[in-house]
Amino acid sequence: GAGVSQSPSNKVTEKGKDVELRCDPISGHTALYWYRQSLGQGLEFLIYFQGNSAPDKSGLPSDRFSAERTGGSVSTLTIQRTQQEDSAVYLCASSSQPWGLRYEQYFGPGTRLTVT
Amino acid sequence: RKEVEQDPGPFNVPEGATVAFNCTYSNSASQSFFWYRQDCRKEPKLLMSVYSSGNEDGRFTAQLNRASQYISLLIRDSKLSDSATYLCVVPGGNKLVFGAGTILRVKS
Numbered sequence A: 001g002a003g004v005s006q007s008p009s010n011k012v013t014e015k016g017k018d019v020e021l022r023c024d025p026i027s028g029h030t031a032l033y034w035y036r037q038s039l040g041q042g043l044e045f046l047i048y049f050q051g052n053s054a055p056d057k058s059g060l061p062s063d064r065f066s067a068e069r070t071g072g073s074v075s076t077l078t079i080q081r082t083q084q085e086d087s088a089v090y091l092c093a094s095s096s097q098p099w100g101l102r103y104e105q106y107f108g109p110g111t112r113l114t115v116t
Numbered sequence B: 001r002k003e004v005e006q007d008p009g010p011f012n013v014p015e016g017a018t019v020a021f022n023c024t025y026s027n028s029a030s031q032s033f034f035w036y037r038q039d040c041r042k043e044p045k046l047l048m049s050v051y052s053s054g055n056e057d058g059r060f061t062a063q064l065n066r067a068s069q070y071i072s073l074l075i076r077d078s079k080l081s082d083s084a085t086y087l088c089v090v091p092g093g094n095k096l097v098f099g100a101g102t103i104l105r106v107k108s
Helices: none
Strands: A005-007 A011-013 A019-024 A031-037 A044-049 A054-058 A065-069 A075-079 A089-097 A112-113 B004-007 B011-014 B020-026 B033-038 B045-052 B053-058 B062-065 B070-075 B084-092 B095-098 B102-107
Touching: A005 A089, A011 A019, A011 A089, A019 A089, A019 A112, A031 A075, A031 B095, A044 A065, A044 A075, A044 B095, A054 B020, A075 A089, B004 B084, B011 B020, B020 B084, B020 B102, B033 B053, B033 B070, B045 B062, B045 B070
Parallel strands: A011 A112, B011 B102
Antiparallel strands: A005 A019, A019 A075, A031 A044, A031 A089, A044 A054, A065 A075, A089 A112, B004 B020, B020 B070, B033 B045, B033 B084, B053 B062, B062 B070, B084 B095, B084 B102
């Protein structure tokens, strides 16, 4: 079956531009997570969605970052006025259970963002 | 103290060797734990879940020591295909906290 998909796979943008990253979770998965991974670093939690609501936004680094989820499915992560330190791989994961803390999270292939 | 700490390695071992990684965590309330595997430039994938004292799956054994707050992953009879980064994952509040990973390189 179809896994988690993300688009674009690669994005190069100039400093100061806005970018939108998209995540299509596995059909029927209610929980959706965004992480980012900088070179050689672990995964940094950004935001969690249960359905269309985001009970936990604690990981968003600044107010330039926002995310939404519509129809309990597709999610978009938006970064405004990108900075070079935003360069990273942005990973999306989904899970079939609320919070997903006891259940496997399935990851998408990620979007590699490079800010020049 | 970091929420999840791992030795970054790399661990360089020959094929057939047994290798073990440790991971320490700070949240004593955590009840479930995970080991994920991440290949170079790929997404993480679940390797094992640990809910009680341990779990075994073929060549892989995960053990949990709640008193000392560490989790270990043992790989027996290492294969070339086991070369990857192994991520220790612990629930922290309402999210999963990932360690920075331990790099394993299996050589022929």
